Amino acid sequence: EVQLVESGGGLVQPGGSLRLSCTASRFTSRFTFSGYAMVWVRQAPGEGLEWVSYISSSSDSIYYVDSVKGRFTISRDNAKSSLFLRMNSLRAEDTAVYYCARYNWNDGKAWFDPWGQGTLVTVSS
Amino acid sequence: DIQMTQSPSSVSASVGDRVTITCRASQGIGSWLAWYQQKPGKAPNLLIYAASSLQSGVPSRFSGSGSGTDFTLTISSLQPEDFATYYCQQIYSFPFTFGPGTKVDIK
Numbered sequence: 001e002v003q004l005v006e007s008g009g010g011l012v013q014p015g016g017s018l019r020l021s022c023t024a025s026r027f028t029s030r031f032t033f034s035g036y037a038m039v040w041v042r043q044a045p046g047e048g049l050e051w052v053s054y055i056s057s058s059s060d061s062i063y064y065v066d067s068v069k070g071r072f073t074i075s076r077d078n079a080k081s082s083l084f085l086r087m088n089s090l091r092a093e094d095t096a097v098y099y100c101a102r103y104n105w106n107d108g109k110a111w112f113d114p115w116g117q118g119t120l121v122t123v124s125s
Numbered sequence: 126d127i128q129m130t131q132s133p134s135s136v137s138a139s140v141g142d143r144v145t146i147t148c149r150a151s152q153g154i155g156s157w158l159a160w161y162q163q164k165p166g167k168a169p170n171l172l173i174y175a176a177s178s179l180q181s182g183v184p185s186r187f188s189g190s191g192s193g194t195d196f197t198l199t200i201s202s203l204q205p206e207d208f209a210t211y212y213c214q215q216i217y218s219f220p221f222t223f224g225p226g227t228k229v230d231i232k
Contacts, residue, residue: 041169048224048225048226049161049163049169049214049223049226050223051214051220051223054219054221063220064220065220066220099168109156109174110157110175110216111159111174111175111216112161112169112171112214113171113174113180115168115169115170116168117167117168
């Protein structure tokens with residue numbers, strides 16, 4: 001069973017920075033981290049889900065939701081089966097639980113699975 | 126951007142009830158739609174992908190249908206563990222967008 005584990009969340013002041021990590025563990029020979037695109041999704045307290053960013057398996061395609069463009073940077077290290085989200089110029093509205101998830105694509109179908117347990121980012125003075 | 130709407134926003138139901146949730150996309154997305162279940166304090170869990178494909182391990186009482194702009198998630202006989210919030214998501218084009226969620230609670 002594949003597990004994704006996020007880390008790096010915490011309390012940060014407005015305008016500050018934070019780097020989130022997501023590490024894949026317990027993958028079997030059928031799952032190679034480097035073979036999959038990955039995504040970040042966030043959820044503000046009491047709110048719904050919001051997709052934040054996507055990175056292809058080789059990092060050659062990257063996308064962001066408009067609200068974080070120019071402030072957040074997604075990256076990955078396939079050798080370490082790790083995904084990252086660098087967050088700069090943080091705002092109160094970035095306060096959320098951040099989830100990483102594997103992007104699956106097969107024969108014209110796509111879905112996010114599995115998901116990590118999430119890491120909470122709180123932006124407050 | 127593609128906007129996703131869901132109805133109802135909440136539904137009160139009893140164990141054994143049939144529950145149907147509707148999801149609508151602001152433009153056609155083919156079958157590029159997924160459904161997730163989320164319980165309080167937990168990560169979302171994939172139920173349905175490609176509008177109607179049941180994820181491995183998900184009980185068969187869950188089913189999805191639709192294509193284009195209109196989709197439904199049906200729980201044929203609600204079980205105690207199904208009380209949760211359900212989200213649809215379009216994976217047709219960036220930015221991927223989720224519906225606002227439908228909360229299913231106990232009547």
